[in-house]
Amino acid sequence: MNGRELVRAVKDVGSARGLRAWRAALRHDRADAAQLPARGQERARVPGALTGAEPRPAGGVLRFARSELRVLVAVGGAVFWGWDGAGPTPSYALAGGEPEPDPRAVLEPDTDGGWRVVSERATVVVSRTGTVEVRTPGGTVLRRDLPPRWWEPGAVDGSPGAVEGRPGVVEGSRRVVDGSPVGAPGARGALGGAHEGARWLQRSEVAADARFFGLGGRAAGPRLRDGRYRLWNTDPKGGFGPDDDPLYITMPVQLVVADAGTHLVFHDNTWDGRVTLREGEEGAGSGQDRPGTSELRMDGGPLRTWVLVGTPARVLQGWAALTGAPAVPPSWALGHQHARWGFGSAAEVRRVVAGYRDRGLPLSAVHLDIDHYDRHRVFTVDREAFPDLAGLATELRGQGVRLVSIVDPAVRAAEDEPLYREGRAAGAFVRDARGREVRGEVWPGECVYPDFTDPAAREWWSGLYAERLAQGFSGVWHDMNEPVSFRPYGDMTLPRSARHALEGAGGDHRQAHNVYALGMARAGYEGLVRLRPHERPFLFSRSGWAGMQRYGGTWSGDVESSWPGLRASLALVLGLGLCGVPYSGPDVGGFGGSPSPELFLRWFQLGAYLPLFRTHAAIWAGRREPWEFGPEVLEHARAALAERERLLPYFMTLAQLARRTGAPYVRPLWWSAPEDRALRDCEDAFLLGDALLVAPVLEPGADRRAVRLPRGRWYDTATGTPYEGPGQVLLDAPPGRIPVLARAGAVLPVAGADGLELEVWAPALGRTGGGLLVRDAGDGFEVPEVERFTARWRAGEVVVTRDAALGGGGTSGSGEGPEPGLPVRVRGA
Numbered sequence: 001m002n003g004r005e006l007v008r009a010v011k012d013v014g015s016a017r018g019l020r021a022w023r024a025a026l027r028h029d030r031a032d033a034a035q036l037p038a039r040g041q042e043r044a045r046v047p048g049a050l051t052g053a054e055p056r057p058a059g060g061v062l063r064f065a066r067s068e069l070r071v072l073v074a075v076g077g078a079v080f081w082g083w084d085g086a087g088p089t090p091s092y093a094l095a096g097g098e099p100e101p102d103p104r105a106v107l108e109p110d111t112d113g114g115w116r117v118v119s120e121r122a123t124v125v126v127s128r129t130g131t132v133e134v135r136t137p138g139g140t141v142l143r144r145d146l147p148p149r150w151w152e153p154g155a156v157d158g159s160p161g162a163v164e165g166r167p168g169v170v171e172g173s174r175r176v177v178d179g180s181p182v183g184a185p186g187a188r189g190a191l192g193g194a195h196e197g198a199r200w201l202q203r204s205e206v207a208a209d210a211r212f213f214g215l216g217g218r219a220a221g222p223r224l225r226d227g228r229y230r231l232w233n234t235d236p237k238g239g240f241g242p243d244d245d246p247l248y249i250t251m252p253v254q255l256v257v258a259d260a261g262t263h264l265v266f267h268d269n270t271w272d273g274r275v276t277l278r279e280g281e282e283g284a285g286s287g288q289d290r291p292g293t294s295e296l297r298m299d300g301g302p303l304r305t306w307v308l309v310g311t312p313a314r315v316l317q318g319w320a321a322l323t324g325a326p327a328v329p330p331s332w333a334l335g336h337q338h339a340r341w342g343f344g345s346a347a348e349v350r351r352v353v354a355g356y357r358d359r360g361l362p363l364s365a366v367h368l369d370i371d372h373y374d375r376h377r378v379f380t381v382d383r384e385a386f387p388d389l390a391g392l393a394t395e396l397r398g399q400g401v402r403l404v405s406i407v408d409p410a411v412r413a414a415e416d417e418p419l420y421r422e423g424r425a426a427g428a429f430v431r432d433a434r435g436r437e438v439r440g441e442v443w444p445g446e447c448v449y450p451d452f453t454d455p456a457a458r459e460w461w462s463g464l465y466a467e468r469l470a471q472g473f474s475g476v477w478h479d480m481n482e483p484v485s486f487r488p489y490g491d492m493t494l495p496r497s498a499r500h501a502l503e504g505a506g507g508d509h510r511q512a513h514n515v516y517a518l519g520m521a522r523a524g525y526e527g528l529v530r531l532r533p534h535e536r537p538f539l540f541s542r543s544g545w546a547g548m549q550r551y552g553g554t555w556s557g558d559v560e561s562s563w564p565g566l567r568a569s570l571a572l573v574l575g576l577g578l579c580g581v582p583y584s585g586p587d588v589g590g591f592g593g594s595p596s597p598e599l600f601l602r603w604f605q606l607g608a609y610l611p612l613f614r615t616h617a618a619i620w621a622g623r624r625e626p627w628e629f630g631p632e633v634l635e636h637a638r639a640a641l642a643e644r645e646r647l648l649p650y651f652m653t654l655a656q657l658a659r660r661t662g663a664p665y666v667r668p669l670w671w672s673a674p675e676d677r678a679l680r681d682c683e684d685a686f687l688l689g690d691a692l693l694v695a696p697v698l699e700p701g702a703d704r705r706a707v708r709l710p711r712g713r714w715y716d717t718a719t720g721t722p723y724e725g726p727g728q729v730l731l732d733a734p735p736g737r738i739p740v741l742a743r744a745g746a747v748l749p750v751a752g753a754d755g756l757e758l759e760v761w762a763p764a765l766g767r768t769g770g771g772l773l774v775r776d777a778g779d780g781f782e783v784p785e786v787e788r789f790t791a792r793w794r795a796g797e798v799v800v801t802r803d804a805a806l807g808g809g810g811t812s813g814s815g816e817g818p819e820p821g822l823p824v825r826v827r828g829a
Contacts, residue, residue: 018488021441025487028440028495035433035497036508042151042199047083047130050114058101059117062126069126071107074099077121078318081132082304083148090503091268092515093546095324122309134307140260144205144291148303152198200303202267202296208280208289210258211680213578213668215275216251217554219244219568222575222668223683224277231273231298233482233514233543235492239560239592242568248482248543248557250514253579254294255315257674264315266306266546270514273298300510312671313663319580320662324550326582327525328659330779332402333475333538334651335364335613336641339404339587342371342619345385346392353401355625361638362645365402367477371619376443378408379419379467393472402474404538407465409481409520410447413439419464423450428457430498430509438498440485449483449494452519453512454501461520462527469531475538476524477555481517482543517543518551525551534780540583540612553583555612561590561621566603567684567698573610574686577664583655585612594622597629598700598735601636605738606696608640609688611651611665636736649749649756649773654689656774656784665689673710676726682708691746691761691771692717695731695739705733713744713764715828722828744828745769747789747800758822760791760800762829768792770803789820798826 048065059071059080070087072080078099080088089098105119114127122142123135130147212224215231220242230246240247252267252275267273273296280292308318320326338356343349349366356363372389374380381389393403411420411429423429429448430438437448451457468476484492493513500512521541528537539552548554556572559565569586576584588607589595595603604626607613615624622628626637654665667687670679685695685707693714695707709725716723716731717740723729731739742748745763747770749756756775763769769791777784788803802820 017441017445017486020446021486021488024439024441024446024485025489028485028487031432031438031495032497035495037153040153042153044149044151046147046149050126050128050130053107053115055107057103058105059124060107060115062115064130067130069130069132071117071124071126073102073105073117073119073122073124074322075102076318076321077102077119077308077310078322079117079119079122079124079134079307079309080305081124082302084303086302086304088268088304088306090505092270092518093266093268093323095322095547095550099322122307132305134263134309136261136309142206142258142261142263142309143256143265143307145305146203146205148200148202150198150200150303198300200298202303202305204265204294204296205291206256206280206294207258207260208282208284208291209677210256210280210292212277212279212292212294213255213257214251214253214264214575216253216579217247217249217556217572217576217584219247219559219571221571221683222578223681226278227276229275229277231271231275231514232491233517233545235480235482235484236558237492239558239565239590240568241560241562241564242571247572249545249548249554249576249581251546251579252296253319253546255312255578257312257670257680259675259677261309262312262315262674263310264306264308264319266319267296267298268304268306268546269298269301270511270545271299271301272510272513312667312674313661316578316580316662316664318662320549323547323580325659326549326580326662327539327552328536328655329553329583329611330475330536330538331648331652331776332364332400332779334611334648334655336362336608336644337365337367337404337612337614338363338624339367339369339614339616340619340624341369341617343368344371346387346389349392349396352625353396353399355627357399359627359634359638361626362641363401365404365474366396367404367406367614367616369406369619370408370443370479372405375412377412377417377419378410378444379464381471390470390472393474397472397474403472404475404477405468405471405473406479407468407476407524408442408479409452409483409516410440410442410444410449410485412444413437413446413448420448423448423460426456426460428454428460430494430500432495433497433499438494440483440494442480442484442486447485450520450523451500451512452516452523453503455503457501458519458523458526461523462530465524465527466531469528476528478517478520478524478539478541478543481520481541482513483516515545517541518545518548521548521551536779536781544581546579549581549583553612554581555584555614555616556586556591558591558618559586561593561595561599563599563698563700565590566599566606566696569603570606570686570696570698571683573666574668574683577666578668580662582658582662582664582666583611585610585614587614587616589615589617589624590621591616592618592621596700597633600624600626600629601633601735602697602738604637605640606694608644609647609666609692609694609696609740611655613644632735639736646750646752647748649751649776650689650691652776653749653772653774656786657689657772660786669693669708669710673726676710678708678726679710691743691748693741693743695733695741697733697738703732703734704730705739707731707739707741709741714741715744715761716740717742717827720828742827743769745791747771747791749773752823752825754823756822758789758800758820758824760798760824760826762798762826763791763793765793798829800824 047067110116116125132145134143276295284290498509742761773787
């Protein structure tokens with residue numbers, strides 16, 4: 001128990017909820033002790049020597065003395081390999097089942113006695129002892145996975161010995177158990193792979209200059225330094241900062257960027273695990289490079305790996321093809337939204353909305369937290385505080401403001417609770433090994449939990465959103481869905497022995513925990529689509545896993561109200577975008593504290609350029625309305641809101657392009673130039689699409705800041721001053737604005753005084769530029785066309801032409817087209 005847990009435990013002893021949390025924690029511990037098998041003695045093994053190969057379409061199976069390896073190349077270039085019978089499916093991450101094999105990829109002998117599979121984008125080489133290398137078409141090694149190691153119950157460790165002369169991976173003995181080689185394919189574990197109880201380790205090497213990104217939402221980053229990162233979705237028990245890890249969304253997804261190329265690696269395993277990263281060093285040890293290393297230790301489950309190779313844009317496009325296209329939020333969800341735990345009443349909601357309206361500040365949505373429920377019970381309304389919630393929603397919608405509802409998964413376990421009786425009759429709740437409901441302590445009191453890995457439970461839960469729609473809500477945000485069970489020490493979640501359906505395969509919470517929120521998001525999204533088939537759902541979730549972008553986005557969770565919390569907010573958005581989740585944003589101002597006017601303003605200015613732009617605060621925290629921080633902050637916030645409104649056509653274009661290409665709205669500076677090492681190390685600025693570079697102020701008292709520029713010409717959007725990259729410039733950052741630069745040649749769709757227009761930043765002489773536009777086609781599922789524009793110099797002036805449109809399928813036109821058909825405003829010429 002760490003210091004924070006000890007303080008929490010002491011404080012909880014005196015409260016009724018704290019006593020119930022203590023009882024729930026002890027009950028969970030007893031269940032785990034009784035129902036989880038003791039690990040006991042274990043035996044280590046590695047694959048051993050290669051004994052044979054069986055070519056198959058798009059790859060084949062390689063057999064070793066104690067293991068077998070399947071290699072597959074999918075259409076589109078994604079590479080898969082799985083050990084001990086693990087295949088690509090079943091999988092919670094993949095969308096649409098097993099990808100189509102690439103018939104051009106063939107398994108063939110390699111020169112050193114191993115085998116290789118050559119494809120268009122990558123070559124996979126497997127050595128005689130099980131090392132797997134991913135190489136570029138030119139032969140450069142991007143990734144080297146050393147032979148894995150398993151620890152299986154039933155015998156003591158064998159004698160260690162080095163594998164291929166590399167430290168850290170140990171060769172086990174060749175003994176057998178029950179007459180069969182340990183590691184021969186046996187009973188399948190839930191969701192793929194044999195030997196679900198075997199711990200395993202995979203050590204990998206990358207280039208000495210490589211940088212690591214990803215692993216879900218990490219407060220320290222987006223570049224992941226040397227250290228250990230846990231793969232277990234976790235409520236950090238209060239406001240978090242850059243030093244807190246793990247957080248609500250962890251994913252075994254790494255994006256690795258090096259001079260030789262970029263690759264994404266995904267270990268499709270939902271169990272608890274730990275990743276230890278160590279960056280390499282060039283010229284280390286007698287002038288030789290020391291490679292970077294990634295060591296993954298999993299507590300069980302299959303060892304199966306996907307790798308995608310290419311430019312960052314191509315890699316994220318392939319990732320979206322594998323795991324599903326990101327959902328496009330309705331257009332109103334790209335505007336500013338205001339939330340608070342503690343509105344307390346309909347009158348207070350009206351007062352806050354009137355405050356925005358009377359001051360001429362745009363507002364698109366108000367979010368109601370758990371205090372609008374009847375005694376915190378999900379899918380209920382406090383009728384005293386909100387006597388006519390549906391009427392309030394209609395009234396606000398007439399003013400252009402939507403209502404969004406929080407939805408928690410926990411259901412109060414009491415006979416007088418209709419929802420509990422209904423779910424129990426449907427068999428929807430998580431149970432233990434003896435068939436009893438697993439109960440925990442959450443806001444309503446003692447609660448049970450729907451099993452979102454059970455299709456029948458998801459179907460039941462999805463129908464409950466009809467009540468939210470009947471109350472007038474236009475969207476939902478899922479909270480507490482790691483899932484949380486309050487406890488004064490340890491992980492605040494369900495016992496690991498709790499049983500889950502896992503799509504009929506069966507298993508326990510060790511396998512289900514990390515995908516619990518993913519299943520909840522699926523249930524909510526599918527329910528909303530079924531209930532309102534002509535409207536795109538608005539759904540975002542505090543927790544999730546690989547593939548969560550199919551159903552919506554996420555937010556920061558309870559980030560602390562501090563300058564480090566502000567910096568962590570940007571790290572989270574950038575890191576999640578590189579894991580395929582493009583729609584996210586922080587609680588502007590932080591969740592649990594009272595930010596100073598300066599901190600609130602700088603956070604607000606950053607939020608105006610992030611996909612989800614939402615203020616939020618805890619019931620005990622300071623206010624978050626801009627006018628509460630004084631007249632100067634109010635006027636500067638007004639300017640940030642005006643700029644957000646002006647850029648809404650650009651945000652809608654980025655949202656639609658994310659669905660087509662997987663590219664995040666918010667991108668690291670190295671996105672288009674991953675070979676630029678200085679950009680790879682830059683974490684305090686970002687690209688918004690291809691056109692804008694945003695440099696938020698992340699330190700107190702700053703009125704200027706250094707900005708690292710990618711190659712090319714960039715214009716300060718406030719002054720029009722051009723700067724040439726690559727390099728670093730020092731720009732003014734007065735309280736009223738943060739530095740924002742536009743790429744030369746960029747064509748941005750913006751909202752002008754008379755409607756949609758194109759803002760064009762002059763290309764450098766002798767060069768052309770361009771941009772894309774996807775018009776807002778309403779909040780349904782229509783697929784609007786992508787319009788492409790080109791900017792060029794002609795007779796001493798900048799002209800813009802409209803090229804052939806890019807259809808829903810993404811095929812491009814060519815040639816110089818007609819006039820754009822929209823007003824054009826040229827800047828920088």
